[in-house]
Amino acid sequence: xxxxxxxxxxxxxxxxxxxxxxxxxxxxxxxxxxxxxxxxxxxxxxxxxxxxxxxxxxxxxxxxxxxxxxxxxxxxxxxxxxxxxxxxxxxxxxxxxxxxxxxxxxxxxxxxxxxxxxxxxxxxxxxxxxxxxxxxxxxxxxxxxxxxxxxxxxxxxxxxxxxxxxxxxxxxxxxxxxxxxxxxxxxxxxxxxxxxxxxxxxxxxxxxxxxxxxxxxxxxxxxxxxxxxxxxxxxxxxxxxxxxxxxxxxxxxxxxxxxxxxxxxxxxxxxxxxxxxxxxxxxxxxxxxxxxxxxxxxxxxxxxxxxxxxxxxxxxxxxxxxxxxxxxxxxxxxxxxxxxxxxxxxxxxxx
Amino acid sequence: xxxxxxxxxxxxxxxxxxxxxxxxxxxxxxxxxxxxxxxxxxxxxxxxxxxxxxxxxxxxxxxxxxxxxxxxxxxxxxxxxxxxxxxxxxxxxxxxxxxxxxxxxxxxxxxxxxxxxxxxxxxxxxxxxxxxxxxxxxxxxxxxxxxxxxxxxxxxxxxxxxxxxxxxxxxxxxxxxxxxxxxxxxxxxxxxxxxxxxxxxxxxxxxxxxxxxxxxxxxxxxxxxxxxxxxxxxxxxxxxxxxxxxxxxxxxxxxxxxxxxxxxxxxxxxxxxxxxxxxxxxxxxxxxxxxxxxxxxxxxxxxxxxxxxxxxxxxxxxxxxxxxxxxxxxxxxxxxxxxxxxxxxxxxxxx
Numbered sequence: 001x002x003x004x005x006x007x008x009x010x011x012x013x014x015x016x017x018x019x020x021x022x023x024x025x026x027x028x029x030x031x032x033x034x035x036x037x038x039x040x041x042x043x044x045x046x047x048x049x050x051x052x053x054x055x056x057x058x059x060x061x062x063x064x065x066x067x068x069x070x071x072x073x074x075x076x077x078x079x080x081x082x083x084x085x086x087x088x089x090x091x092x093x094x095x096x097x098x099x100x101x102x103x104x105x106x107x108x109x110x111x112x113x114x115x116x117x118x119x120x121x122x123x124x125x126x127x128x129x130x131x132x133x134x135x136x137x138x139x140x141x142x143x144x145x146x147x148x149x150x151x152x153x154x155x156x157x158x159x160x161x162x163x164x165x166x167x168x169x170x171x172x173x174x175x176x177x178x179x180x181x182x183x184x185x186x187x188x189x190x191x192x193x194x195x196x197x198x199x200x201x202x203x204x205x206x207x208x209x210x211x212x213x214x215x216x217x218x219x220x221x222x223x224x225x226x227x228x229x230x231x232x233x234x235x236x237x238x239x240x241x242x243x244x245x246x247x248x249x250x251x252x253x254x255x256x257x258x259x260x261x262x263x264x265x266x267x268x269x270x271x272x273x274x275x276x277x278x279x280x281x282x283x284x285x286x287x288x289x290x291x292x293x294x295x296x297x298x299x300x301x302x303x304x305x306x307x308x309x310x311x312x313x314x315x316x317x318x319x320x321x322x323x324x325x326x327x328x329x330x331x332x333x334x335x336x337x338x339x340x341x342x343x344x345x346x347x348x349x350x351x
Numbered sequence: 352x353x354x355x356x357x358x359x360x361x362x363x364x365x366x367x368x369x370x371x372x373x374x375x376x377x378x379x380x381x382x383x384x385x386x387x388x389x390x391x392x393x394x395x396x397x398x399x400x401x402x403x404x405x406x407x408x409x410x411x412x413x414x415x416x417x418x419x420x421x422x423x424x425x426x427x428x429x430x431x432x433x434x435x436x437x438x439x440x441x442x443x444x445x446x447x448x449x450x451x452x453x454x455x456x457x458x459x460x461x462x463x464x465x466x467x468x469x470x471x472x473x474x475x476x477x478x479x480x481x482x483x484x485x486x487x488x489x490x491x492x493x494x495x496x497x498x499x500x501x502x503x504x505x506x507x508x509x510x511x512x513x514x515x516x517x518x519x520x521x522x523x524x525x526x527x528x529x530x531x532x533x534x535x536x537x538x539x540x541x542x543x544x545x546x547x548x549x550x551x552x553x554x555x556x557x558x559x560x561x562x563x564x565x566x567x568x569x570x571x572x573x574x575x576x577x578x579x580x581x582x583x584x585x586x587x588x589x590x591x592x593x594x595x596x597x598x599x600x601x602x603x604x605x606x607x608x609x610x611x612x613x614x615x616x617x618x619x620x621x622x623x624x625x626x627x628x629x630x631x632x633x634x635x636x637x638x639x640x641x642x643x644x645x646x647x648x649x650x651x652x653x654x655x656x657x658x659x660x661x662x663x664x665x666x667x668x669x670x671x672x673x674x675x676x677x678x679x680x681x682x683x684x685x686x687x688x689x690x691x692x693x694x695x696x697x698x699x700x701x702x
Contacts, residue, residue: 021663025522033522158664160519168514170688171376171384172681293651295670298644303665312372312681313509314654314673319646322665330523330663337521 001034004340005053007041007090007121009083009112010098011065014126014153017325018096018332019058025333033341041090043083045099048072051079051090083108087115094339096332097125103217103226103242106133117141117149122339126153126328131230136239148339153331155181155227156304159320163338165235172310174235176275179306180299181227183323184211184218185250185270187301192255193262210302221249221270221285228272228283231306236274236281246284253287261289267297272306295319352385355691356404358392358441358472360434360463361449362416365477365504368680369447370409376684384692392441394434396450399423402430402441434459438466445690447683448476454568454577454593457484468492468500473690477504477679482581487590499690504682506532506578507655510671514689516586523661525586527626530657531650532578534674535562535569536601536621538652543606544613561653572600572621572636579623579634582657587625587632597635604638612640618648623657646670 006022008015022029022037029035038055047064050056050071057074064071072079080086087095095116097109106129113123113130117138125131130138131154142149152162165174180186184205191201202219205211217223225245232240250270258268266289274283290297295317299305305319320327357373359366373380373388380386389406398415401407401422408425415422423430431437438446446467448460457480464474464481468489476482481489482505493500503513516525531537535556542552553570556562568574576596583591601621609619617640625634641648646668650656656670671678 028524029522159667160515163519164511164515167518167689168511168685170685170692171380172685173379293649295646295649295672298646298649300644305668312684313678314671314675316510317656317668317670317672319668319670320665321646321668324665327664333663334519334521334523338518341521 001030001036002340003036003038004093004336005040005091006037007087007092007095007116008039008098009043009087009095011042011044011047011061011071012098013325014328014332015096015098016062016065017329018098019062021326021329021333023058029337033337035337035340040092041079041086042071042074043086044071049079049081049083049086050074051086052076053091084111084115087112088119092116092121094122094124094336096336097123097127097130098332099127101127101129101226103129103222106130110134110138113138113149114141117145117147120145120147122148122150122336124148124332124335124339125151126332127151128154128226128230132226132233132240132242135233148335150335150339152335153328155230156306156318156320157323157327158329158331158334159304159318159327160334161231161306161318162234163334164318169310172312174308174310176273176309177231177235177306178271178273178296180269180296180304181272181306182218182221182224182270183302183304184215185221185224186299186304188219189250189253189258189268189270190300192253192258193267195255195259197255219249219251221247224270224272224285228274228285232274232281232283236276238281240281240283244283246286248286250287265292266290269296269299271296352381352387353691354387354389355444355687356391356442357388358438358443358446358467359390359449360394360438360446362393362395362398362412362422363449363451364676365679365683366447366449367413367416368676369449369683370413372677372680372684374409380688384688386688386691391443392430392437393422393425394437395422400430400432400434400437401425402437403427404442435462435466438463439470443467443472445473445475445687447687448474448478448481449683450478452478452480452577454480454573457481461485461489464489464500465492468496468498471496471498473499473501473687475499475683475686475690476502477683478502479505479577479581483577483584483591483593486584499686501686501690503686504679506581507657507669507671508674508678509680509682509685510655510669510678511685512582512657512669513585514685515669520661523663525659525661527624527660528582528586528657529622529624529647531620531647531655532623532657533569533572533575533621534653534655535566536572536575537650537654539570540601540604540609540619540621541651543604543609544618546606546610548606549604570600570602572598575621575623575636579625579636583625583632583634587627589632591632591634595634597637599637601638616643617641620647620650622647
């Protein structure tokens with residue numbers, strides 16, 4: 001059975017959830033997918049780096065990360081403290097990139113992924129920054145190296161959006177899409193429907209760890225715009241930057257307006273959409289009143305959904321409920337398996 | 352560019368929609384998928400058979416079928432009148448099976464698909480009968496011959512359900528599913544919500560071509576049970592027959608009950624579900640009151656949806672609106688492309 005050497009760049013909520021998922025599913029991956037793995041490199045934002053070609057103990061790494069201790073003690077010898085040096089020297093087969101997103105530049109994730117592909121690894125990320133800032137380059141580099149650049153978790157966590165289009169809709173043309181892709185604003189709008197003020201709703205979203213300390217990236221629609229740009233770039237084949245997306249956030253929506261719409265059966269949602277206009281996709285993010293019967297109407301809390309309009313099917317909606325770090329981690333695992341096992345039918349489906 | 356020889360067994364609404372879709376997309380399939388095709392055999396229920404290794408004119412076949420004329424004139428020499436003889440002698444690369452479903456035996460579709468695989472063709476069907484009555488055998492035969500047995504359109508028309516699980520959810524385990532899979536009963540229940548009697552609703556469904564002359568297969572839940580059995584057989588890896596599905600149809604639901612539920616915000620739907628109970632999947636079809644917020648609540652008319660519960664993601668729902676013969680035909684086309692192009696990323700996504 002082939003054994004794949006794994007490098008983890010970023011070891012926050014998502015990186016750790018991936019480590020737990022890999023440990024939990026080790027026997028199942030052996031049995032069902034014929035895949036074995038070994039962690040060889042770890043880079044964290046504040047707790048150092050670790051490197052061991054013989055294999056790092058991921059369970060111990062999780063325990064150290066939990067108490068905020070340095071990961072350095074995992075390494076038999078001092079690991080390169082610089083992440084790029086670590087990537088270039090770790091000889092991994094697969095790199096998982098889970099550093100925080102940078103909407104403006106996609107860095108440092110772009111550099112990490114470029115270094116990984118350059119060193120002959122599959123490059124897998126949960127980060128939408130590199131998709132909107134470097135997709136053509138990284139895809140080309142991956143093709144040149146005979147490796148994969150995959151990013152299922154960049155939009156709608158681990159729900160299979162990119163893989164659906166990559167493998168399950170051959171010969172279909174995407175005409176337009178429309179969805180709810182930002183959890184924080186959807187949660188805030190739902191809380192306002194229930195009678196909370198805007199500030200109370202934001203505070204609640206922060207308290208449960210959904211909204212960031214500075215929630216403006218979500219509220220002003222930037223996070224949604226980056227996701228729309230990523231979907232257009234990959235699924236419509238036209239690189240789009242977040243600034244190319246017409247964008248309006250939920251900052252001007254009052255609880256009164258939200259509740260008044262609800263009494264009429266409508267719900268305000270931050271809607272992401274894109275459609276072809278002639279040769280160019282036109283993309284926007286803006287609040288909209290959704291009517292009952294629309295698949296987006298019942299998307300509550302942190303759930304998300306996207307409806308695809310194609311030339312061959314009626315509207316096709318993918319909806320994901322209750323996402324979390326484990327969901328995002330699954331997207332990374334799915335990308336790993338797609339990269340190393342291939343996307344053919346020869347995986348057993350028996351449980 | 353490789354050219355694939357195609358055989359069409361069945362040339363009703365779906366077979367003809369497939370012919371139109373292939374003609375419409377010919378240049379696009381050349382350009383985007385590197386695929387060319389040629390129709391070499393056609394078998395119909397009442398209008399004869401046609402065979403020409405040099406290529407049959409599908410446009411002319413459509414014109415003849417439209418006026419109910421025999422297809423015999425398409426053949427330079429008399430084609431074998433027997434469908435199995437035609438399959439064995441046509442030397443096609445791909446067989447599309449679209450004969451009517453037989454819930455009890457899966458025949459004659461099973462024999463057609465077996466003959467096609469035996470003769471070295473990919474066997475593609477829109478028919479759920481062979482899936483519930485012969486999946487293990489046909490899958491094994493396909494593997495032995497290095498060919499594919501595919502049936503995306505057997506459940507939820509062309510919506511990518513089987514391909515999603517085959518390619519886009521690696522390493523995920525299906526714990527249970529729950530869905531609305533029968534269009535006719537969903538349409539009837541919606542009409543009853545709008546004030547029609549049961550008989551009026553059935554008559555309307557028949558008038559628009561959704562319900563059959565004898566609508567009992569839908570109303571008693573047989574069609575739904577066959578679909579549940581097909582999903583369990585393929586996605587849970589345990590062959591299940593329609594009779595193994597606990598089944599209750601909508602025959603006892605009164606318009607008064609349906610409207611009373613609706614006043615409370617609930618909607619009666621014919622729900623299909625299956626879940627693991629120990630080592631065995633337990634499957635059932637029964638009417639249920641669906642609460643608002645459930646992704647199934649807003650599934651109207653002939654639309655359908657299924658929610659998958661897995662060990663790695665929150666509930667994942669696939670919803671399809673406005674299905675029709677073109678949708679079903681797309682599922683057959685997608686299977687064809689998956690079989691001959693493979694399910695890798697090397698298909699261009701540029702439009």
